Amino acid sequence: MGRGPNLNTSDSEKHNSKLGAPSLTLLVLHRKKHQKRLSAPSHWLLDKLSGAYAPRPSPGPHKLRDCMPLIVFIRNRLKYALNSRETKAIVMQRLIKVDGKVRTDTTYPAGFMDVISIEKTGENFRLVYDTKGRFTVHRITAEEAEYKLAKVKRVQLGKNGIPFLVLHDARTIRYPDPAIKVNDTVKIDLSTGKISEFIRFDTAVIAMATGGRNMGRVGVITHRERHDGGFNIVHIKDAMDNSFATRETNVFVIGNEKPWISLPKGKGVKLSIAEERDRRRAYAIAGH
Known part of the structure; x- marks a missing residue:
């Protein structure tokens, strides 16, 4: 019996090996530059039928799933x-500023x-979540636009x-107040980039949920549970x-x-389906 063909090596790979070209496996190690519309984050609120692709955020201070490109905004x-x-x-007319700095990249991740x-x-806007976990167009005053809040990660x-x-x-601040710990919140002056005040992460403070099923809800911390080897609640x-x-x-x-x-419409209070229905009916009756 004759020797069968080698199924593990394609003709193109054989041709490349003869020419001394790199194998195809070495040519795919590059950054993804495309984003399909169906797999884009749902909080961008993009419709499915307006094209196959969505803008892919540039590398920046926020993760792809946690940001909104300027073009979407x-x-x-x-x-x-x-x-x-x-x-x-x-x-490109340098009309858009993010945190006080001009951004000319249409896919910059805010x-x-x-x-x-x-x-x-x-106009000034602050990106915050509504009670359905979506970024909302929240207008703020010029005085409030002079600062932002940031959570200490490390x-x-x-x-x-x-x-x-x-x-x-992703900001790095040197020589901070020694009293500032992980999970505390600092108030940043956007003109100087320095910390003006901070809030301790403790009970009886006001907090917003930024992940999970309760994303966007606001309330007062009542107590904390520590779970060694697990997630603190x-x-x-x-x-x-x-x-x-x-x-x-x-x-x-x-x-x-x-x-x-300032908080968006609803003040971070999540309504049930029945409560939302009753509120819509009340608005409709008041409008007529």
């Missing part, structure tokens, strides 16, 4: 542009607590023993005296007795 939310070409014309400013129209010593902390938006009670629990990593402190930021 400008074109799909604010309706200031009809297509990608018009959006690029807007950002994330939770970021301040987006449009000087030409005098505190450690760097080179030459210099203390520094890392925030949820935080219990929160909202303004309607409804209690819910979430992981400690999903809790973002936003104030002591009062929130340090």
Whole structure:
């Protein structure tokens, strides 16, 4: 019997090996540059039938699943542009600022607590979640646009023993107040980039859930549960005296007795389906 063909090696690989070219397995190690529309994050609120692809966020301070590209915010939310070409014309005029810095990348990843400013129209927005876990177009005043809140993710010593902390938006701040610990919230002055105040992560403070099924809900921390080898649980009670629990990593402190930021419509109180129905009916009756 004759020797059969080698099924493990394709003709193209044989040809490349003769020419001394690299194998095909070495040519696929590059960053993905495309994002299919169906697999895009649902909180972008993109419809399925407007194309096969969605804008892929550039590498930046926020993760792909936790951010919103500027093109989605400008074109799909604010309706200031009809297509990608018009959006690029807007950002290339240096009209859009994120946290006080001009951004000319249409796919720059803006994330939770970021301040987006449009000087030409005098508008300022802060990216926060609604009770359904979606980024909402939340307009803020010029005074509130001068600062942002950030959660402390890591505190450690760097080179030459210099203390520094890392925030949820990838900022690194050297020589912080020694009293600031992990999970605390700091208030950042966007003009200087320095910490002006901070809030301890403790009971009786106001917090927002930034992950899980309760994303976007706001309430007062009642107590915390520690689970060694597992996830620490935080219990929160909202303004309607409804209690819910979430992981400690999903809790973002936003104030002591009062929130340090203005909250979107609903004030972080999640309504049941029946309550939402009754509210819609009341609005409809009042409108007539």
